[in-house]
Amino acid sequence: MxxxxxxxxxxxxxxxxxxxxxxxxxxxxxxxxxxxxxxxxxxxxxxxxxxxxxxxxxxxxxxxPDPRVRGSDRNQPEFSRPFSHYVKRAAGEDRAAIGRRRMAELDASLAGAEAASGVPREMLVAIWGMESGYGAFLGxxxxxxxxxxxxxxxxxxxxxxxxxxxxxxxxxxxxxxxxxxxxSWAGAMGQTQFIPSNFLSLALDADGDGRRDVWGSPLDALASAANLLATSGWARGQGWALEVAAPDNFDYSVSETLSASPAVWSDLGLMRADGGPLGLDASEATLLAPTGAKGPLFLLMANHFVIRRYNNAVTYALAGGLLADSIAGRPGLVRPWPEEVPLSLADRISAQAALQAAGYDVGEPDGVIGLKSRAALRAWQKSRGLVADGYLSPDMVALLRGPEA
CATH class of the missing domain: 1.10.8 (Helicase, Ruva Protein; domain 3)
Known part of the structure; x- marks a missing residue:
């Protein structure tokens, strides 16, 4: 030719x-x-x-071009839906109950994947549930x-x-x-939704049929997910996060920025959400206040950030970890999620534009309230003597639109 x-x-x-x-x-x-x-x-x-x-x-x-893809790219639920709404849906009891049943059905195979990778079987099943409803929705x-x-x-x-x-x-x-x-619309494939480059380098043939079939074989899909997490640095024997409580005068501006030892967090006044000492099984952790000072607080360990190698959204990683805990039968959250009011895309963009105009870098205002936007909001809140938790509520949008913004 x-x-x-x-x-x-x-x-x-x-x-x-x-x-x-x-x-x-x-x-x-x-x-x-x-x-x-x-x-x-x-x-x-x-x-x-x-x-x-x-x-x-x-x-x-x-x-x-596919117009469905363009629409989905601009309205991802991990970024557009209120945090608690997303997590409650993604990590709800109905999904956890199915996960416990599927985990029991595949116990021997999951034991092998866990032993080889160090990734707990409940985490693998949680990702399976998050990504495809345990193989029901492949895209x-x-x-x-x-x-x-x-x-x-x-x-x-x-x-x-x-x-x-x-x-x-x-x-x-x-x-x-x-x-x-x-x-999926974003090009992720199979029961554990592998992007093509990860399929090429990390997908495994776990059922021994000579094919890496992440679409038709749950064993291949789960072993491949385990391989991805292990390769990304999963720490054997460690958890992913700990729910904590903070004192009334706590400075939330350290959220998502300070990575510190359990001793440092204890000195700052943090304790377990149930009132006990931290006893954290990690050398360092980072604080997350996903729904502000009034919602549940978490000290994130290294494995949380490994989950984000699968999907780089805080909502996804937190929901995946909570779903895994529920599948494993661990206690639920001590502090309930607050009632959140959805923000329109226009509200989110206008808040980012106001922060940008006030000298706080959010990048290009796009309505996605990511790490950069939350950091900018915390700095703006702290400069005005507000609780600097980086949480964009309707009241905060109104303040940002005000004459002093």
Missing amino acids: KRRTFLVTAAAALATPAVGAGPQSDPLTAQDAAFAEWLSTFRITALASGLPADVLERELAGLQ DHDVIRSMATLAADGRRRGFAEDQLLATLRIIASGEWPRERLVG
Whole structure:
């Protein structure tokens, strides 16, 4: 095949729908035109990476963006839903009860995965439940189309292009055809939702059938998740967090910033939520007040941050840890979650814009209240003599919009 033939214009490539590409729109929109331009450049990059030209020609022909992916990327529940709402749903008793049953059914296999990786079986089952409802919901998105949409959109271009290249390598290797590579809108695949690059490097064949089948084999999916967590630094024999209580005059501005020994946290007045001494089984921990000073408080250990290698959202890691505790039969939270009022996207963006205008760096105001936004809010609260817990409530939004913001 001549290079000129392969490097067809993206507009011509849009003429024939690919697998999973769906129906075409009539005139090209501005987004479609941007996608076509990106695809033309990506073809060159993919060919230069060593991928076979015939694979690229077949899999990229007629590729179109997926509007469902664009919508989901801007409304992720880990970032848009109130913290307690997300955690109560993700780590509820119904899900925990199913997890206990599935853990009992797979006890021998989970024991092997736990022994090999050091990751407790209840944590593996919790991730299984969080990611796919224990294999019930694997997603129906064509991974190539999803990753192409995210790459062309630009917000996470580098990541998405890397994952698209990894997906094409899976196909080129012959391990799995494109029809099998379905997953979430974000391109995560199988019962424990592996991104393509992690599948290539970390997926395991635990059931011994000669295939790494994270879609059809719970054993392969769970062993692969264990391998990912172990490779990411899971600390054997340690927990992931401890619920704590703070004194009335506590300075919450140290939340998410100070990593300190149990002795330091004790000196600052922290104790177990049930009133006992900390007795923390870790050399260092970080404080998290996810719903502010009035909600549950946690000292996060290293394994919490390993969970975030699976999904880098505080809500996800906290819900996963709490679900694992519930599956294992550990006591629930001492302090209940407060009643939270959902904030609109406009409220969240306006709060970030107000902080930015006041000289506190939040990055680009996008409505995602992440670590940078919480740190900025804590600094702003402290400068005004407020409880500096970094919690964005409706009252805090109103204060930020006020004349003194």
